[in-house]
Amino acid sequence: MRIQLLTLILLSSVAVPCFASRTLKDELGRTVEVPDHPHRVICLIPSVVDVVYSLGAGADVVAISDFTKYPKEALQKPSIGLPLNPSIEAIVALRPDLVLGSGDLNVLESADSLQRLGIPVFMADPHGIEGIYASIISIGKALNRDAEAAALVARLRARLAAVKSSVADKPKLRVFMAIWYDPVMTIGRKAFIGEIIEAAGGRSVTDDIAQEWPEISLESIVSRQPDAILFIKGSKLTAEELKTRPGWEHVKAVQQGHFYYVDDRIQYPSPAAFDALEDLAKQFHP
Numbered sequence: 001m002r003i004q005l006l007t008l009i010l011l012s013s014v015a016v017p018c019f020a021s022r023t024l025k026d027e028l029g030r031t032v033e034v035p036d037h038p039h040r041v042i043c044l045i046p047s048v049v050d051v052v053y054s055l056g057a058g059a060d061v062v063a064i065s066d067f068t069k070y071p072k073e074a075l076q077k078p079s080i081g082l083p084l085n086p087s088i089e090a091i092v093a094l095r096p097d098l099v100l101g102s103g104d105l106n107v108l109e110s111a112d113s114l115q116r117l118g119i120p121v122f123m124a125d126p127h128g129i130e131g132i133y134a135s136i137i138s139i140g141k142a143l144n145r146d147a148e149a150a151a152l153v154a155r156l157r158a159r160l161a162a163v164k165s166s167v168a169d170k171p172k173l174r175v176f177m178a179i180w181y182d183p184v185m186t187i188g189r190k191a192f193i194g195e196i197i198e199a200a201g202g203r204s205v206t207d208d209i210a211q212e213w214p215e216i217s218l219e220s221i222v223s224r225q226p227d228a229i230l231f232i233k234g235s236k237l238t239a240e241e242l243k244t245r246p247g248w249e250h251v252k253a254v255q256q257g258h259f260y261y262v263d264d265r266i267q268y269p270s271p272a273a274f275d276a277l278e279d280l281a282k283q284f285h286p
Contacts, residue, residue, distance in 0.1 A: 040060065041062065042061070043061060044100065048139065050272045055145045055152060057143050057145060063096075086110055088113055098143075101122075127269075133157070136149050170201050175230045180237055188212050192273075196266055196280065200280040201285050202280070229251070229253050229259050231262070
């Protein structure tokens with residue numbers, strides 16, 4: 001089996017077409033030689049799929065990763081497996097001229113393996129809302145769609161400004177973002193979701209915690225007494241589940257039933273997050 005796999009990879013890598021290329025630095029500081037006009041693109045992470053389609057390059061995508069949800073038309077493409085562990089064999093067999101990943105999730109070992117086979121891998125690394133803009137510009141450059149990327153960022157900045165303006169004179173809703181209950185997990189200062197909550201007219205009560213996805217004691221939540229609990233739609237954690245857990249009855253937001261559900265797009269460091277932002281602002285300040 002190993003010999004067959006190696007043979008397939010070697011034969012497929014030889015068959016990867018060669019085009020005029022450019023040398024770029026990706027967001028991890030890696031030097032990557034990318035084709036002038038990529039037309040066989042594989043996206044290793046769902047948020048990158050969303051960026052590529054938002055740039056108008058969906059027709060050039062030949063494969064996506066598992067867990068991709070947005071946009072819906074991307075689901076017609078084949079998957080190369082998990083974001084953390086993509087199938088090198090499947091990727092090579094598709095003969096891509098560019099692979100796009102993210103420094104947050106995709107293992108660099110996979111990227112390096114593909115690079116050694118002559119397949120360029122360009123990595124984004126978004127952090128915060130400004131990081132989303134920067135990654136759109138970077139991916140746009142890799143796809144040779146600089147103008148489209150600049151226009152997309154301008155539209156997203158305008159949407160953000162409009163939301164901020166609509167909630168500017170409203171009181172900040174103090175929110176606890178519930179990711180899980182055992183152990184209790186939430187968002188910290190470095191999670192871009194906190195920026196989305198802030199822009200929507202709220203404030204995360206855990207924005208003083210340095211970690212991106214910290215564990216926190218229930219006692220600490222009780223001491224912070226958030227105005228509301230925020231859940232992600234479609235997750236296994238719900239208000240009904242939380243009410244059954246010992247200790248949560250001491251949180252006033254739970255006692256009073258102050259719960260909000262935000263679209264799961266809030267987890268995507270991509271244009272999809274701005275849909276969640278607008279929805280959340282309407283919930284916080286109807």
